[in-house]
Amino acid sequence: MDKFDVCIAGAGVVGLAIAYQLSKSARYANASIVLLEREPSFGQITSSRNSEVIHAGIYYATDSLKANLCVAGKKLLYDHLQKFELPHRKLGKLIVAQKTEEEALEAVKEKAHENGVTDLCWIDTHQLRKLEPEVRGHAALLSPSTGIIDSHSYMQNLLNLAESQGVIFASRSEVIAVHQEPKSFLINTVLTHTHGLEPYDFHCTEFINCAGLNAQELALKTEGMNPKYVPRLHLCKGDYFSYSGGSPFSHLIYPMPEANHIGLGIHSTIDIAGQLRFGPDTEFVDNQSYAIDAGKSNRFVNSIKRYFPTVDPAKLHPSYAGIRPKIVGPEDDAGDFQIQDSSIHGIKGLVQLFGMESPALTASLAIGEYVIDQMNREARR
Ligand SMILES: Cc1cc2nc3c(=O)[nH]c(=O)nc-3n(C[C@H](O)[C@H](O)[C@H](O)COP(=O)(O)OP(=O)(O)OC[C@H]3O[C@@H](n4cnc5c(N)ncnc54)[C@H](O)[C@@H]3O)c2cc1C
Known part of the structure; x- marks a missing residue:
């Protein structure tokens, strides 16, 4: 039976980044690493259904994993994109407050400062008009380090780099169960071929569950995993509408973020090709359907009008949707990433990532x- 040092389940952007970082880290330089993806290619689920914004790290609870990893990750990401000449633009973002929201905007600035985001500039209504003649607001914060990325090029680059360092990538390969054996895991997978399904089992010493929306399901198929450490999954859908014509x-x-930061409000982003889109909204759902309700258009127009009064409803078209793998519900406080090792769940060699929104x-x-x-810490314990 084949044996690998590390198996990563899920080749979204998180699994790809872990594979790349492992492949260039000293301790894993000669390790055999396999990255398994159940879809026909990498990054086809949440990693290709998002806003493609490089966030500054403004809103998250101070000292949370989200805040710390966003601020650190933003720097690593810009350096990486520059080094490999990958498509991205540091456009800057404006958080626009209306008259009653000025105090809340000040709180956003303070929170950002606590998180180490110290480059936000306060913009008054006149400066806002100059910067963005079509936008209306009482005040705004300019975040110069926010940008956009072509996530597909980035993921392709991570995969190329990881493969060039020896990582084996297999698509159409679904992990269906993880068993514990002395000093290793026995991994059961199913490979999808044109002629049908084929079971394939192998051993690995370390197993990383990066299955995104399926991380909980996979964790519960891991022998010995106490369900009390598997946080409940709350699916939170976000729809996008594209806006035809050039971006104004x-x-x-x-706009100002939603209560509890469930979402960041229906905002405008521009993709790397210059296409303007609005979204995502927030809707807790009970299945993974990506169908967009065109009837939401009016709700979008009403939200957008608050900061872009001349929005033309005829130019809005249903575009695509993504689903956030939240581990908190609509009434809860904002959640954090959960990256669990044996110090949490007690299974040596197992890392599980939950709530990777x-x-x-x-x-x-x-x-x-x-x-x-x-x-590395676990290896020393
Ligand atoms: C609407 C929306 C907007 C967002 N906007 C932004 C943004 O602007 N900026 C930002 O930084 N982040 C944003 N995000 C978050 C970001 O998109 C996600 O956090 C990120 O893509 C998650 O990557 P992932 O690899 O964890 O998950 P995924 O991309 O879902 O990857 C998980 C992979 O695991 C595979 N898989 C599942 N089960 C198995 C199995 N049993 N065996 C093998 N493979 C399996 C899946 O097929 C999938 O490819 C947004 C998210 C959403 C939903």
Whole structure:
């Protein structure tokens, strides 16, 4: 039976970044690493259904994993994108407050400062008009370090780099169960071929569960995993509407975030090709359907109108949707990433990642470093 040192389940941006970081880390230089993905290619689920924004790290609870890994990850990501000449733009973002929201905007600035984001500039209504003539607001914060990324190019680059360092990538390969054996795991997978399904089992010493929306399901198929450490999954869908014609904005435009930071408000982003889109909204759902309700258009128009009064409803078209793998429900406080090693769940060699919602794209390289630190610490214990 084949044996690998490390198996990573899930080749979204998080699994890819971990594979890349592992492949260039000293302790894993000669390790055999396999990255398994159940879809026909990498990054087809949440990692290709998001806003593609490089977040500054403004809103998250201070000292949370989200705050720390976003701020660290943003720097690593910009350096990486520059080094490998990958498509991205540091456009800057404006968080626009209306008259009653000025105090809340000040609180956002303070929170950002506590998180180490010290470059936000206060913009008054006149400066806002100059920067963005189509935008209306009482005041705004300019975040110069916020940007956009072509997430597909980034993920392809991570995969190329990891493979060039010896990582084996297998798509159409679903992990269906993880068994504990003395000093290793027995992994059961199913490979999808054109002629049918084929079971394939192998051993590995360390196993990393990066299955995104399926992380909980996979954790519960891991022998010995106490369900009390598996946080409940709350699916929170976000729909996008594209806006035809050229973008009237030169920055990313965000309203004030929603209560409990469930979402960041229906904002405008521009993709790397210049297409303007609005979204995502927030809707807790009970299945993983990506269908978009075109009837939401009116609700979108009403939200957008608050900061872009001349929005033309005829230019809004249903575009795509993503689903946030939240581990908190609509009434709870904002949740954090959960990156669990044996100090939490007691299973040596197992790392599980839950609740990897925004800003995990921005934070991906820092998440990779964090997981490797955990694995190195565990090896020393
Ligand atoms: C609407 C929305 C907007 C967002 N906007 C931003 C943003 O602007 N900036 C930002 O930084 N972040 C953003 N995010 C967050 C970001 O997109 C995600 O955090 C990130 O893509 C998660 O990556 P992942 O690898 O954990 O998950 P995924 O991309 O879902 O990857 C998990 C992979 O595991 C595979 N898999 C599942 N089960 C198995 C199995 N049993 N065996 C093998 N493979 C398996 C899946 O097929 C999938 O490819 C947004 C998210 C959403 C939903």
